[in-house]
Amino acid sequence: MIESDRLRDAYMTGVGAFLPGPRIGNAEMEDFIGRIGGRSSVVGRRALRWNGIEGRYYALDASGQPLHSNASMCALAAQAALDDAGLDKGALGFLAAATTQGDLLVPGHASAVQAELGAGPMEIASFQSVCASALMAAKAAWLNVRAGEADVALACAGEFSSRWFRPEFYEGTALVDAKGRPAVEADFLRFTLSDGAGAVVMEPTPRPEGRSLKVRWIDMVSLAGRFDPCMWAGAATADRADMKSAWSHAGPVAAHAAGAVALLQDFELLKIVIRAWIGVWLEKVDQGRIVPDTVDHLLCHYSAKSLREEIVGLLKDTKAMIPEEKWFSTLRESGNVGSASIWIMLDAFMKSGRARPGETVLCIVPESGRAMIGFMMLEVV
Amino acid sequence: MADGMQTDQVADTLRKLAVVFADFEQRLEATPLIRKLQRGRFELTDYQTFLVNLRQQVKDGALWMSRAASNIGEAHLELRSTLMRHAVTEHRDFRLLEADYVATGGDVEVIRAASKNVGSEALSAWMFHEASRPDPFGLLGAMWIIEGLGSIKAKPWGQKVKDRLNLPDEAVRFLLYHGDNDADHMEEFQEMLRMVLPDEAVAERIVMTARVTARLYVLQIEEIAA
Numbered sequence: 254m255i256e257s258d259r260l261r262d263a264y265m266t267g268v269g270a271f272l273p274g275p276r277i278g279n280a281e282m283e284d285f286i287g288r289i290g291g292r293s294s295v296v297g298r299r300a301l302r303w304n305g306i307e308g309r310y311y312a313l314d315a316s317g318q319p320l321h322s323n324a325s326m327c328a329l330a331a332q333a334a335l336d337d338a339g340l341d342k343g344a345l346g347f348l349a350a351a352t353t354q355g356d357l358l359v360p361g362h363a364s365a366v367q368a369e370l371g372a373g374p375m376e377i378a379s380f381q382s383v384c385a386s387a388l389m390a391a392k393a394a395w396l397n398v399r400a401g402e403a404d405v406a407l408a409c410a411g412e413f414s415s416r417w418f419r420p421e422f423y424e425g426t427a428l429v430d431a432k433g434r435p436a437v438e439a440d441f442l443r444f445t446l447s448d449g450a451g452a453v454v455m456e457p458t459p460r461p462e463g464r465s466l467k468v469r470w471i472d473m474v475s476l477a478g479r480f481d482p483c484m485w486a487g488a489a490t491a492d493r494a495d496m497k498s499a500w501s502h503a504g505p506v507a508a509h510a511a512g513a514v515a516l517l518q519d520f521e522l523l524k525i526v527i528r529a530w531i532g533v534w535l536e537k538v539d540q541g542r543i544v545p546d547t548v549d550h551l552l553c554h555y556s557a558k559s560l561r562e563e564i565v566g567l568l569k570d571t572k573a574m575i576p577e578e579k580w581f582s583t584l585r586e587s588g589n590v591g592s593a594s595i596w597i598m599l600d601a602f603m604k605s606g607r608a609r610p611g612e613t614v615l616c617i618v619p620e621s622g623r624a625m626i627g628f629m630m631l632e633v634v
Numbered sequence: 635m636a637d638g639m640q641t642d643q644v645a646d647t648l649r650k651l652a653v654v655f656a657d658f659e660q661r662l663e664a665t666p667l668i669r670k671l672q673r674g675r676f677e678l679t680d681y682q683t684f685l686v687n688l689r690q691q692v693k694d695g696a697l698w699m700s701r702a703a704s705n706i707g708e709a710h711l712e713l714r715s716t717l718m719r720h721a722v723t724e725h726r727d728f729r730l731l732e733a734d735y736v737a738t739g740g741d742v743e744v745i746r747a748a749s750k751n752v753g754s755e756a757l758s759a760w761m762f763h764e765a766s767r768p769d770p771f772g773l774l775g776a777m778w779i780i781e782g783l784g785s786i787k788a789k790p791w792g793q794k795v796k797d798r799l800n801l802p803d804e805a806v807r808f809l810l811y812h813g814d815n816d817a818d819h820m821e822e823f824q825e826m827l828r829m830v831l832p833d834e835a836v837a838e839r840i841v842m843t844a845r846v847t848a849r850l851y852v853l854q855i856e857e858i859a860a
Binding site: 528531572 | 646655669794824
């Protein structure tokens, strides 16, 4: 075991976010993601009531044309984080990039982000999962700084979900029934996820002026061995646990027809996965890793307002609740941006002026994908 | 002050129990039988085998609870009453299970004559062993697991079975009825915890009993050939 005095501390010295285009309200959102079979979604109204989102940003214009790419949004967020830290991109020694679905299938997202950023030769790492991929990238950046492998590391995350929500992904596939209605497991996410990117810069010393965030620890727990995929793309619902029947086996045309290409969510399983997240949280509290009373600010990436109500009852009874006045969220104003959400929230939080030296900031990133949850404990310095 | 200590230990115990239940649910989800149910591969024979295997343990439920009640001392009469009420409520539940089985086309003699599987044997032996001790408060942990299963898992399972196999309500009453019946179980359970806590040794025993019960219950489901 490495003695901790041989490891360096690591601080977030810059935070940046990028949200594309104008803010889109609930009434206009279907103009951007499109209407499946030309008809407004019935499921959509219900989804919006459930998740409480009132605004979001799309990297598409009203005719469905792209304004950005996933990588270019990440590069803009990375540049904003570097500007915030007062650093030039030439200072970067390590770049970690996270996303649910990158612009290309191959190569990795970090290559595309590095290219868009116009950064010189350096070490990079790509992390592909769902929301928690943000913390995978953050942990890589943190450990690189801690181990002395890099003096300036950047972790970014971006999503261009709206592109995957266009009608072409559903029309003429098994996801639309004979009456032209899309399956709930397909349509719901279209009203839940939107676009944007965020980034953080990490260094072994705090920035000379202004606030930095010391990264105390990052813990992630995946329960994939116990659950089938809960949110996925690349398989039809019935086949999703059988990796041999993944989309590439049938080829893209047949896979598309079978409804194996669009992003899907199993809502029955989600209820079980939510309880699994709560279980991990309670275990962290029980082990003393997290002491709720000592958390000053909670940034929780949750994909729906209603999840919170379900969580609150048990948390109060087990003294594991962090009072609501300590929660900071941008979900209602700028939507659920998947892996980028946590950085978009952290950026807004730091700009809000709420962070005071000595305070702790706990970031929680649950991922339904195949049941995972990540925690990151920060200290304002 | 004493109230504060009690509240803290009830909350601590409840939190540990919630962690045990989360692990329990995940292990159940990963059993071959439940995987079949979740993946849409569940057949009528799977459901019938499930009922046959469950019936023997459900029949024992009210019996170990009665035995536990008889071993609760005078200092905890209220808890004794609560367990007796529970036993009375549940001691005919296995008949409901038999009726469900018959409604699926099964022969009542088959479900009645079936022997316990390895997991049910272990679970039942463990329950009666615990219930035979003086003041067997650890069994609150067992109730947390088994009643939690009733209030959280039974109804969604029942609904999935019904939809998948196209069964009428009267073939899925045990699963569906439990979901309706146990909605207030959280509040009542906390009341029971307050009857025996604070007490460090009792709190530890409740959590350990929950863990053992959970593992043996999963073994029972694993043993159902899928």
